[in-house]
Amino acid sequence: MTDRDRDDDGRARNARPRDGLGRPLPYGAEGVERAPEGVVRTPADSLAEAQRLLDEGKPFHAHEVLEDAWKSADGPERELWRGLAQLAVGLTHAFRGNGTGAAALLERGAENVEPFRESPPYGIDVAGLQAWARSLADEAKVRARVEPVVPRLAG
Structure with missing residues (x-):
């Protein structure tokens, strides 16, 4: 049995x-610096940091x-942040060439942000993100390798 990598708090972390x-x-190997986990940010800071990383x-x-925003949110907004996180994972799968995974996560994320379409908080372009996600999901279903365009989270 091998020892698992652990973080400073003793939690398993690769x-x-x-x-x-x-x-x-x-x-x-030389890797990319990882985003720190468990950081509580304001919604504006979460959106700005996520957009920077997407760009x-x-x-x-x-x-x-x-x-992190999803896990620290209360009430109905948890689903908004969860949906946004799923859209980012869907984009990750699209860039990796996993069309099936991309389509599934993009569709799930688009569905989870639907309750916020009529009155989107924090300037989030919910309708635009849904259109982008559904279009990319449709493309990923027919071609594993797609050239996704990075979305704008807020207008």
């Missing part, structure tokens, strides 16, 4: 470096930022 799409690299071609890392 310490292998990762590439820009979150894929594990061999120990000792840098790091949708996996953007997902981690959005996941």
Whole structure:
């Protein structure tokens, strides 16, 4: 039995470096700096940081930022952040060439942000994100390799 990598708090956490799409690299390889986990940000800061990471071609890392927002949100907004995190994971799968996974996560994310379509908080372009996600999901269903366009989270 091998010892598992652990973080400073003793939780299991893979310490292998990762590439820009979150894929594990061999120990000792040069990886991309990971987004710190468990950071509580304001909604505006979460959106800005996630957008920065998306624009840098790091949708996996953007997902981690959005996941932190999801886990720290209360009430109905949890589904908004969950949906946004799923859209980022769907984009990650699209960039990795996993059309099936991309389509599933993009569709799920688009559905989870639907309750916020009529009155989107924080300037989030819910309708635009849904259109983008559904279009990319349809494309990913017929072609594993797609050339996704990175969305704008807020207008």
